[in-house]
Amino acid sequence: MEIMSQRNRDTFVQEIFASIATDIDFLSSFFSFGLDQRWRKKLVSLLELRGREKVLDVCTGTGKLAFLLSKKVGKEGSVSGVDFSKEMLGEAEKKLNSRSSNISFALSDAKDLNFSDNSFDAVTVAFGMRNITDTAAALREAYRVLKPGGRFCCLELTPPTDRRVKPLYTVYCFKVMPFIAMKVLKTDVPFNYLPRSIKSFPASDEFKRILETCGFSEVTVHSITFGIATIFEARKG
Numbered sequence: 001m002e003i004m005s006q007r008n009r010d011t012f013v014q015e016i017f018a019s020i021a022t023d024i025d026f027l028s029s030f031f032s033f034g035l036d037q038r039w040r041k042k043l044v045s046l047l048e049l050r051g052r053e054k055v056l057d058v059c060t061g062t063g064k065l066a067f068l069l070s071k072k073v074g075k076e077g078s079v080s081g082v083d084f085s086k087e088m089l090g091e092a093e094k095k096l097n098s099r100s101s102n103i104s105f106a107l108s109d110a111k112d113l114n115f116s117d118n119s120f121d122a123v124t125v126a127f128g129m130r131n132i133t134d135t136a137a138a139l140r141e142a143y144r145v146l147k148p149g150g151r152f153c154c155l156e157l158t159p160p161t162d163r164r165v166k167p168l169y170t171v172y173c174f175k176v177m178p179f180i181a182m183k184v185l186k187t188d189v190p191f192n193y194l195p196r197s198i199k200s201f202p203a204s205d206e207f208k209r210i211l212e213t214c215g216f217s218e219v220t221v222h223s224i225t226f227g228i229a230t231i232f233e234a235r236k237g
């Protein structure tokens with residue numbers, strides 16, 4: 001990818017998600033054979049929510065994780081979903097109904113969250129971290145808004161750790177998905193960007209180190225489904 005300024009990269013990412021906002025729910029479950037939702041549920045189960053918690057879902061997109069979290073925190077808890085794409089948030093807001101009174105969505109950049117320090121029991125990010133142009137800035141913000149002892153959980157697509165899966169995975173991500181997406185979306189930009197963003201995301205050991213550098217402790221790495229997804233769990237303080 002050519003060298004771009006951070007602002008240009010943010011705009012590039014916003015344009016990508018604006019262009020696929022109405023199709024992303026279908027495409028992500030179609031391309032992952034429904035595994036995306038299973039992985040989100042795994043993240044939610046790792047948080048061991050008991051009800052009443054205040055959770056912030058960063059890069060909430062169309063809110064798929066936020067809605068799962070809202071069921072766990074119950075009526076006395078709350079979920080705030082933030083994203084910097086108004087088109088993605090528009091799709092999330094369409095899903096709100098009387099049973100989701102504990103969820104709210106707002107426009108916010110992960111690198112500059114508009115919440116006070118020590119506000120949340122948990123902060124989550126699903127399939128968002130690799131799109132953020134300054135990983136450490138976003139992690140420092142997640143750390144800042146977490147209450148002491150609060151939990152951070154990040155689900156991300158990662159290159160497979162199982163070497164037998166790699167050749168098939170590479171063809172699927174770099175050839176099959178862009179080809180099918182081109183037919184549906186009439187552009188290959190978003191699904192050419194996807195595998196490249198996975199490839200350029202820090203390796204799990206490196207991401208663990210960045211989390212620790214940003215102040216997190218008890219960092220645990222859960223590699224799932226041949227390593228094509230990874231959940232990073234950490235704690236503030």
Ligand SMILES: C[S@@+](CC[C@H](N)C(=O)[O-])C[C@H]1O[C@@H](n2cnc3c(N)ncnc32)[C@H](O)[C@@H]1O
Nearest residue numbers: 059060061064083084085088109110126128131
């Ligand atoms: C793959 S989508 C989100 C998926 C969603 N979390 C889910 O589980 O379905 C990635 C989202 O990250 C958002 N994003 C990327 N960079 C961001 C930033 N700096 N601040 C806020 N949102 C950002 C994009 O707008 C996009 O909606």
